[in-house]
Amino acid sequence: MKAAVFYAPGDVRVENIDIPKIGPGELLVQIKAATTCGTDVKAYRRGHRLFHPPTPLGHEWAGVVVQVGEGVTRFRVGDRVAGANSAPCGRCYYCKVGQPQLCDDLLIMFGSFAEYLQVPARIVEVNTFKLPDHLSFAAAAMIEPLACAVNGIMESGIRLGDTVAVNGAGPIGLYFVRLAALRGARVIVTDLSDMRLEVAASLGAAEVINVSRLPDAVRAVRDLTEDGRGVDVAIEAVGLPDTWEKTILMARKGGTVNLFGGPKEGTTFTTPTGLVHYNQLTLKGVFHLTPDTARMAFDLLANGQVSERPFISGVQPLSQVVEALEAHARQEVVKYAIVPD
Numbered sequence: 174m175k176a177a178v179f180y181a182p183g184d185v186r187v188e189n190i191d192i193p194k195i196g197p198g199e200l201l202v203q204i205k206a207a208t209t210c211g212t213d214v215k216a217y218r219r220g221h222r223l224f225h226p227p228t229p230l231g232h233e234w235a236g237v238v239v240q241v242g243e244g245v246t247r248f249r250v251g252d253r254v255a256g257a258n259s260a261p262c263g264r265c266y267y268c269k270v271g272q273p274q275l276c277d278d279l280l281i282m283f284g285s286f287a288e289y290l291q292v293p294a295r296i297v298e299v300n301t302f303k304l305p306d307h308l309s310f311a312a313a314a315m316i317e318p319l320a321c322a323v324n325g326i327m328e329s330g331i332r333l334g335d336t337v338a339v340n341g342a343g344p345i346g347l348y349f350v351r352l353a354a355l356r357g358a359r360v361i362v363t364d365l366s367d368m369r370l371e372v373a374a375s376l377g378a379a380e381v382i383n384v385s386r387l388p389d390a391v392r393a394v395r396d397l398t399e400d401g402r403g404v405d406v407a408i409e410a411v412g413l414p415d416t417w418e419k420t421i422l423m424a425r426k427g428g429t430v431n432l433f434g435g436p437k438e439g440t441t442f443t444t445p446t447g448l449v450h451y452n453q454l455t456l457k458g459v460f461h462l463t464p465d466t467a468r469m470a471f472d473l474l475a476n477g478q479v480s481e482r483p484f485i486s487g488v489q490p491l492s493q494v495v496e497a498l499e500a501h502a503r504q505e506v507v508k509y510a511i512v513p514d
């Protein structure tokens with residue numbers, strides 16, 4: 174089969190490799206859509222701490238079951254399926270205390286930029302969904318990133334009528350925009366790209382700010398709140414320490430700051446201690462997804478509350494996956510759906 178293989182930063186090749194042989198409890202899925210994601214772009218450009226090259230690339234996926242491992246009862250050959258790319262162990266301390274995203278033995282799967290994907294038993298059991306006929310493969314491939322944003326929204330404590338700032342209008346930021354609007358918030362979005370800000374507005378953002386033209390993002394956001402007091406919830410969906418610091422400065426007294434974007438390993442950020450103390454800020458790091466938020470993401474997509482448009486900017490064949498990742502990196506698109514040629 175054809176598959177995208179990561180060799181080194183900047184070196185991804187579409188090659189012929191063997192179709193995986195599945196074991197008990199596993200599925201072999203013929204990929205129908207695999208969406209590009211900021212994580213793929215970061216991995217392509219600078220490598221990934223979980224990658225030991227050569228390693229398959231792509232982690233958002235949807236397709237048709239073509240082989241069912243021994244003992245699988247929930248799925249059959251021909252089923253349309255999609256799911257997350259990870260599953261917690263269910264046994265460790267964090268799984269038991271209800272924080273499965275922090276599982277000590279989180280199983281993570283890569284390899285969806287390929288013709289076939291071997292889905293490990295644990296992911297089949299916990300985080301794989303049978304798709305209703307009306308749900309497209311491209312939409313269903315978004316379960317994983319949407320589930321991460323759902324996790325972030327659940328941790329943000331948004332109340333009806335709140336003003337929420339979302340910094341960064343990449344795919345994750347745009348999911349936050351949609352979900353915060355669904356939660357009844359007035360959403361202010363900052364980004365550098367007019368194209369992405371237009372998408373944000375179409376998803377329900379009340380105010381969009383292009384910070385390439387208004388560089389004092391903190392001031393611009395605060396000016397859009399009553400008496401400049403700041404927003405109830407400030408979300409960072411970029412992954413830069415500088416943006417983390419600015420996001421914190423946007424929150425009102427007693428506000429919540431969700432530092433969602435994952436910065437480069439080893440970086441640090443600086444925040445005035447007095448601000449956190451006297452303004453009684455809640456600063457949160459939020460990571461990944463849980464089986465619960467994966468289920469919620471699936472429901473949001475199946476119910477049409479989050480649709481593939483405008484997140485999927487286009488379709489690219491697997492042979493063009495490198496070009497697709499480059500275009501994603503240049504922020505020319507929100508996401509691409511990669512389909513086998």
Ligand SMILES: [Zn+2]
Pocket residue numbers: 210211212232233317318
């Ligand atoms: Zn992703």
Ligand SMILES: [Zn+2]
Pocket residue numbers: 261262263264265266267268273275276277278279
């Ligand atoms: Zn665990």
